[in-house]
Amino acid sequence: MTAGAVLVASLGSVGVANAQPVTPAAPAVVAQAGAQAAAPEFVAPGKTLKIGAKGNEVKVLQGRLKELGYAPGKIDGRYGGATQAAVWAFQKVNGISPTSTVASRTWNALEAPKAPKVLVPGGKPTRVEMNLAKQVMVLYVNGQVKLISHTSSGSGIPYCETANWNGKVQRFCGDARTPTGDYKTTWRRSGWHKSYLGQLYNPIFFNGGIAFHGALSVPLAPASHGCVRLPMNVAGMLPSLLGKNVPVHVRGKFVR
Incomplete structure (x- = not known):
């Protein structure tokens, strides 16, 4: 189990097969259905902003x-x-x-934003793609980009930790990897879930004990025991967007 997982909640079954994913476009590119003209272009204010800025x-x-x-x-x-x-x-x-x-x-x-790189071009219209190289998760719903999030996956640094689990002190060791491959979302928990390696918020599991979950620390570099850590606000909204048995595709390798 990882101390950083990504949560995914029930979206219902998908009936559209092999639709090509479409990323959200700027208002200047996509007009609303039935509109005669495109929406106004986004014009950036240009002011430099840093953490703590207001206005x-x-x-x-x-x-x-x-x-x-x-x-x-x-x-x-x-x-x-x-x-x-x-x-x-x-x-x-x-x-x-x-x-x-x-x-x-x-x-x-x-x-003039770019779309996320599609990792599985022939994938199901509703799926999750986890890009380990960029540490970015993308949720597609019905062929459209629904959510793009910063993540922190397995650090790749082997660990051995001692924890009180099931009433006795036990030692757990692992390689702290988030394995690449094709999986599906399985079970989940609401709120804080205690694992033998720490606390996971709203975990949605997709590969054994590996999950998407909220964490108080989601640094730029991979830092978890193997799970995919998400910002807390993302973990809070994900369960209502992603359901059970949704494909999860993990690709790439992070280079430090």
Whole structure:
């Protein structure tokens, strides 16, 4: 079991076969059904923002990230941890070295965003793709990008830890890897779930004891025992978006 897992909740069965995933497009690219013209283009305010910033520019940033499928938390004009994690995810998808500072390069990318790389082109229209190289998770629903999140997967550093489990002190060892492969979501728990390696928030398991779950620490580098850690706000919303028996595809390798 990992001390970092990703939670996925019930979305229901999918009847569309092999639809090609479509990433969220900027308003200038996709018009609403029946509209005569495309929505106005997004124009970035351009002001450099850092953690702790407040104001309308932060609200614009949050709104744009949410529109593109990222999860910046509450649209409240306050640049906190949830918004930082969404910024990191966006930067990684767009080939920008992740930083909490939102400056010209990130604003420019928000005006002309890239879609996440599709890891399984022929995959089911509802599925999860976990990109270990970029430490990004993408949830597709009915062929559309529904959620893109920053993650922290298995560190790859072998461990041995002692814990009181099932009434006795036991020693657990492992390689702290998040294995690549094709899986499906299985069982889950709501709220905090105690494992022998730590606490997992809203875990959704997809490979034995490996799960998507919320964690209080989701650093830029892989740091878990093997699970996929998610920001707490993402773990809070994921159960209502992703159900049981949904394909999970894990690909890539993180290079430190």
